[in-house]
Amino acid sequence: MDDVNLEKPADLEAEEGTVVTAAEEKAPGETILEVENLQMYFPVKSSGIIRRTVGHVQAVDGVSFQLGAGESLGLVGESGCGKSTTGRLITRLYKPTGGSINFDGKDIAKYTPREIKPIRREIQMIFQDPYTSLNPRHTVGSIVGAPLAIHKLVPRNKILGRVQELLEIVGLNPEHYNRYPHEFSGGQRQRIGIARALTLHPKVLVADEPVSALDVSIQAQVVNLLKDLQKEFGIAFLFIAHDLAIVRHFCPEVAVMYLGKIVEVADRETLYNRPHHPYTQALLSAVPDVKQAAIGGRRDRMRLEGDVPSPINPPSGCRFRTRCPLAQEICAKQEPPLLQIGKRHKVACHFAGELGRHPMQPVTAGVLGVDSQGNPDPSVTPIDAPADQPGFADTWFDLPNQAMSKG
């Protein structure tokens, strides 16, 4: 990648000034995307004579997070946890059934298809499968150039030049604009997908499992490319993957999802070294570790029994409780709030704590105003701890003291 000129092409800059309704540039770190209580329920129809809606697949249920300009947030979880749906909501491939998506000061959650069109330039997506996400009948040039033509950003005769620039940026030979996707390897196709996403110079890139279909030795090439692009263009990434190690490598901040909800979110050092949610702990402990070779055999791990429950009828209270080794009565009765428990650390668990040091009494009782069995307790005055907020506050709920603290 060293020999590639990563600089933003000057003519594009000029073009942008005139054509793009340029949103003001955000300083790095300033929130560019704020998602609050995002919800996506897919209806389930009955099989009767008249097809009534008998239930909903609660694919995403009350997800809130913030993404800073030029930063990366990782979204991990197992299949069916709603991470991909979240990505598709943010790119507005789906219309959310609830909640807000605040992009650049506008709530795009309820935008009509017509209103959303200009936003699509700014929020782009990279897909998992580089084999099916590229139209096999179009040349690479027309795939990468299509966004320019659709949004009429560049005069027709300038498109080719811009396409070649983009191909060079993603490490492909610019002379190959005339070839078809099948003439490229998997890794190169993913680069084409990335070039296409970059065409409109987006502010946010949603990368949905961008490397999981690629060979191991190629994965690192693509991850490094994405990192370089982020540094160069200041793109904010929502990086969705099931591979915990890749996410950790790419994202300074990581959110863990389970059955449509975020159960824990923290900076990567905290999340990977001192996770407080039993699901995060189980996930991390399940990852096979190369270093184990030095010791031999398999390491002791926290085992989860059974499968993820159906998102149509998720368990009451805490959704993880049916597989959780810590579950108690309160977990069925009360849904644990996503509480901020550290400077950059939030967790949604009644018994949040480090592995092996989970508290005996629910830490959330005081916040919810309930007793340790989860029944409402009028004698408890609820502690005013903000929960389920998109961002991080300056004060948080300190677990050892059971009170608000400033750290």
Place this chain on the structure above:
Amino acid sequence: MLAYLVRRLFAGVILLLVMTLVVFMLFFASPVDPVQFSCGRNCSPELKKQTEKALGYDKPAVVQWKDFVQGIAVGRDYPDDPELRAAAPELVTECNAPCFGYSTFNTKTVNEEIAETFPISLSLAIVALIIWLTGGVLLGVTAALTKGSILDRGLVGASLILYAFPTFFIGLFALKFIAIKWGLWDKPVYTPIAEGGIGEWLYHLLMPGAVLAAVFMAAYVRMTRAFVLESMTEDYIRTAKAKGVRPRIVLFKHTMRAALTPLVTMTGLDFAGLMGGAIITETVFNFNGLGKLAVDANKVYDLPTIIGLVVLLAAFVIIANIIVDVLYAVIDPRVRLG
């Protein structure tokens, strides 16, 4: 399952209603006056008026449509006008439900016309189905199993040639050469089972049936071959081999089950389409089936017959669709009706 059937049938009925309405309106918008057509050249104004009344053409189009739908549901009597019926009770024709109308040209109910022609089309379609299905599947499987061999290439090539020949050519060839010139086969004349028994019936249907089946067989050879080859590369075939299952059982139990399922859908729909679609074969062999009836009705602008046939044939396709879907759910456990 039952709810599914009810829902599908309900949707089918709605579709048919809309279709009849559209066909009705199209005909009324057309420049030809059906009564004039059926009344003949020397039509006096009085006679024309009477014919109009007898067939109900004096009423507004929407009312006629309503009468037609009602006739299908509960039957109706002709002449349409009560005064005419009362004047000549001995000339009243009862048309029982489902009544498709009264042919202006043949002066009988469309039901009678259909009753005469339907068995011929059904017989022809059944014989053709048996020929194309057995031939197509057997040859298709053979081609797949010998993929790349001379036999395979020969079969694929032959089916392409067969596919390219128009039915009227194959039909004329069979009739003029095989039957008439060389006398290898008697000239087919439709013989109902009631008259000549099943042997006679089949003998006369074999030639037109084969002609009708030719195009389908060519298509089915190629489709079967493709489906079998495709399912031979499936992972579960490899699993079956890895279990040590005998090659013969791998082929017949594992491969065929998967390969032939999609054929069920196509067969059902092709069969329904043939009920009124064997026009060329019926014409060449002079079999008075539904297809020929439709062509003849079109020539003389026999509006009631045309509408009746459109509704009947559409109903066949709709019903075949439902049967195929149900059958598919029975064959493929992944498909759930609902």
Place this chain on the structure above:
Amino acid sequence: MTEFSLTKSGSGEDAFLSVRDLKVHFPTQDGIVKATDGLSFSLERGKTLGIVGESGSGKSVSSSAILGLHSGSNAKISGEIILDGEDLLSLSEEEMRQRRGKDVAMIFQDPLSAMHPYYTVGNQIAEAYRVHNDVTKAAAKARAVEMLARVGIPQPDRRVDDYPHQFSGGMRQRAMIAMGLINDPGLLIADEPTTALDVTVQAQILDLLQDLQREFNSAVIIITHDLGVVAEMADDVLVMYAGRAVEYGPCKEILTHPEMPYTWGLLSSVPEVTGDTDAPLIPIPGNPPSLLNPPSGCAFHPRCPHRDKVADDLCKTELPELLPGGRGPGHTKRCHLANPDEIYQTEVLAEIAPDLVKES
């Protein structure tokens, strides 16, 4: 033919499974595709061999050859595959069929596509039993229920009549394992058994495989691209590249003191959950080679960052033998580098895991 005698088990002759100079070539219009080209290894009962490589490295083709699954294709297979004293390649097709699923069984990557969608899970498991045992349908089904219970399917007597699509991914793979082990095979080949699964389910399946291996004392070949899986499951590791073994030895040896730059590349291009987040990923440049026209000499040389350290362009001109390096006869590698361990410690490890260098 000197290669096999140098492998770890040494006495390749007596090993439970001994593969010698296995070649699987596919003639095509454009030339011969050498999917596997001279592969040798051996494996004892109760032990696990991990075969690592990227797509097209020949790992799946080789294991399919052990099972005799290439019959009927135009593959040209040579060499020896000796299982329990019998050369599988010298058997007739019918003799081989009688051993498939009985002495050697295989489980596949994607259990959804590997199971027939139109037959119940129980039917498919029972079929594997009835092929090799003359029992009634009812007895075979009872055995299938027993196996489903053994692999941890809840309510096996009910689930036995379910179709594959009614199972979750993890349960399907359990059912595949039940199908593979129903005849108590001496050798089980698991081809990417957990690639399609989530991590927590992967952990369950790997646990299960290990338990069952202990119980049945079978030899297991696990094919994967995940070095973490290999590290936790395998006793021996065979790294494949372009149809050939490029490094072979005990798991601990290979993963802690790798001597072949391709293995280094695999290790350094994959991030770890516990590694240093500032450590860069060092990708292997370029793409896996075409097997139709593999590069001359060492097939890895076009992608190898260390080829300049070998004099006379040897990497380009001469294929290195699979020979022991500096760490004893049990650890073989196919590389011209004279001092690989030193390069690994000073150059590779220093970049990807500086903390480890100090420790060792």
